[in-house]
């Protein structure tokens with residue numbers, strides 16, 4: 401049997417060899433989020449359907465959700481319903497372990513957490529740090545998952561006041577991981593499973609670990625100007641399952657003995673993520689370095705950034721991307737009339753439309769004074785924002801506006 405052979409090989413590596421465990425790692429669902437006014441909830445529901453199917457097919461030992469489950473502290477009722485149903489479906493298939501991120505309200509996400517079935521562990525409280533979720537295997541303990549929710553620095557410092565922690569994420573996460581290591585030390589040999597090796601240790605956290613690449617859709621978590629945490633803080637883990645950064649990425653641990661990764665968000669939340677392939681990580685911990693397989697998430701609609709003159713943007717070169725959510729920059733020297741409508745005819749799902757002439761006027765000062773003809777001032781402004789003379793229609797609008805203003809003035813007298 402291949403399985404027995406693998407276990408035999410594992411044994412030959414000595415006592416540091418870890419037993420086989422499989423986890424699925426995801427994060428940053430941001431349920432209830434919009435993309436430039438587009439409600440993403442239906443697409444988030446589609447991702448959760450995909451995730452349920454993935455978990456059903458892979459049968460992992462655990463599903464890890466590394467924070468920012470909701471987009472905001474008080475999420476819309478529809479998002480709460482969606483999560484409630486997702487928890488039920490997922491916890492019927494595997495052990496679910498979730499933590500709060502910087503967008504979640506620990507109290508609201510953690511509501512009634514102590515009453516949930518054991519297959520669903522939602523960890524949002526500081527008091528839980530250092531207490532693992534034990535993954536049960538066929539012959540005993542299969543692995544340990546230490547959930548570390550996003551820590552409010554000031555709260556953590558006051559609760560752990562005896563440690564006199566510096567006011568930084570690095571310091572409070574250091575204290576949190578101190579609790580993880582203390583628990584591991586206390587367990588000692590108990591943390592070993594039968595004769596197939598040591599139970600692997602997974603730490604899950606929501607943090608900005610140094611070396612990670614940010615994009616435009618993460619909320620800044622800096623405290624006193626410091627948001628980065630050195631990856632070494634998490635030493636002792638075999639796998640560090642991270643949430644917070646929305647691009648899927650590996651974090652270099654500087655060691656072949658353990659691995660750290662951001663699963664990234666399942667959907668793009670900004671145009672800066674247009675080039676990313678959103679995915680879910682299936683992680684196998686066995687023997688030495690974890691093996692990771694990225695499973696692409698369903699794409700509701702690709703994102704594209706398009707830039708050029710209206711004539712360029714009408715070219716067939718863009719035809720494959722017409723149905724994308726688009727951020728369109730029109731570069732005609734003069735702002736084309738009916739810009740928004742014309743762009744929408746080319747890209748029906750354009751979400752951001754702007755005009756950026758190739759040679760924008762240098763910092764122009766428009767002098768407004770009693771002595772000047774108001775129409776001349778208005779024309780100058782149109783020239784400044786549009787890059788050209790007002791069209792006849794715009795001239796008529798300016799004149800009509802001026803007349804209305806004058807009529808209003810004389811009425812007020």
Ligand SMILES: [Mn+2]
Pocket residue numbers: 428430468501503618619644645646
């Ligand atoms: Mn996030």
